[in-house]
Amino acid sequence: MHNNWARYLVFFQYIGTNYRGAVKVPPNQLVRKGVQDHMEDAIRRLRPINPVSLSVSSRTDTGVHALSNSAHFDLQRMNDKPPFTEDVLVEALNFHLKAEQIRITRAHRVPDDFHARFRARSRTYVYRIALGISHHSLLPLTERDLCWNLRNQTLDVEAMREAAALLVGTQDFSSFRAVNSDIHFKSPVKTLNVASVQPGSSFVHAHFHREIPFWELTFTSRSFLYKQVRRMTGALVAVGRGQLSVPQLQEILEARDSLAYPQGLAAPANGLFLTRVDYRETDLQLSQQTSEEQFVSSGNSED
Incomplete structure (x- = not known):
């Protein structure tokens, strides 16, 4: 795996009133977007070189709110830049979500096989x-x-x-x-x-x-x-x-x-x-080698 590639689990909040639920809305129904649509837009603003695909743990309906939903996604940075630190990722995504009633509350870099939906306890x-x-x-x-x-x-x-x-x-x-x-x-x-x-x-x-x-x-x-x-x-x-x-x-x-x-x-x-949305702590832990390699860069919200 490339050393500029990482899988992240993010926890996020939203007021669901203006969204068509938590997950993506089909392109032919885009009167109102889902929360996932806006989050994927924000991830794309970080200029990853891989296609952006968010896996949301819990599918809430139109008008339902969340104080803590979760999702995972992969992010590979260009020019061999090291993965974002967790704090910088939260700050960067919230910078690009500031016009929406959606906020990332925390992020974890997780193992390559982690799945936000299926690992939820x-x-x-x-x-x-x-x-x-x-x-x-x-x-x-x-x-x-x-x-x-x-x-x-x-x-x-x-x-x-x-x-x-x-x-x-x-x-x-x-x-x-x-x-x-x-x-x-x-x-x-x-x-x-x-x-x-x-x-x-x-x-x-x-x-x-x-x-x-x-x-x-x-x-x-x-x-x-x-x-x-x-x-x-x-x-x-x-x-x-x-x-x-x-x-x-x-x-x-x-x-x-x-x-x-x-x-x-x-x-x-x-x-x-x-x-x-609760997970086992052991499911969130990276291997020792990966832990030593990660978070070399501090980055910034526009990088």
């Missing part, structure tokens, strides 16, 4: 809900498109927690999968490690003129089915509102059929955040 999503909001103008501006605002003043949180407990474990989540092109190729059996309902808060709760009750639903699994988190959230909120009973939610789960899920119940995209 778990992913954590948090869904944010605001209560007592009869009109969006009652929310602080910092919450615009960043939560699901409900008219309900309260939710039956204990019933929601009882229902959430039914979702934890290894089981067939077919009823919580939306239909898409992958439906016949991916197993509906997933292991949900965490499904919790906890109090949350506004991003500016200490400075806003009135108290708004917030709740956060947290889900952790190695992977999720298409729209699974939004459908689980919608069902749990329906339990909290009294629209579904806990036994009815169990019946939906046990039906193992996407058609058993009530129409119009899924939570909207704007309250959902991907908050963590």
Whole structure:
């Protein structure tokens, strides 16, 4: 392998409101780009001599946000320049992303066979809900498109927690999968490690003129089915509102059929955040020889 070639894992954040999801948008649909499109554009601005191809670990939908998604890519520099250091790479990519609501938070140089999607041990999503909001103008501006605002003043949180407990474990989540092109190729059996309902808060709760009750639903699994988190959230909120009973939610789960899920119940995209993608530390470590060879150059954001 060339000594000016490196594979990087980057963690990145974005506000998903203006993007067609995390991954690339087909050229014939470029009304709005995906986050990946903008990140690949930024990598190309670093003038690599290899074709730019980003592999994103977690495919979030249009309007869904991330506090920590991840992706890997290869970068070979021209004229035998040594690989970018991790800090310089973060600075350079953010320089070229400054017009977007996308930020690289950290980078790791990783082994040549590392894969951001397949090496991920778990992913954590948090869904944010605001209560007592009869009109969006009652929310602080910092919450615009960043939560699901409900008219309900309260939710039956204990019933929601009882229902959430039914979702934890290894089981067939077919009823919580939306239909898409992958439906016949991916197993509906997933292991949900965490499904919790906890109090949350506004991003500016200490400075806003009135108290708004917030709740956060947290889900952790190695992977999720298409729209699974939004459908689980919608069902749990329906339990909290009294629209579904806990036994009815169990019946939906046990039906193992996407058609058993009530129409119009899924939570909207704007309250959902991907908050963590976790890896084994050993999977991120380079060999000793590579470690000694890397990071010779400090570079700069325009180099």
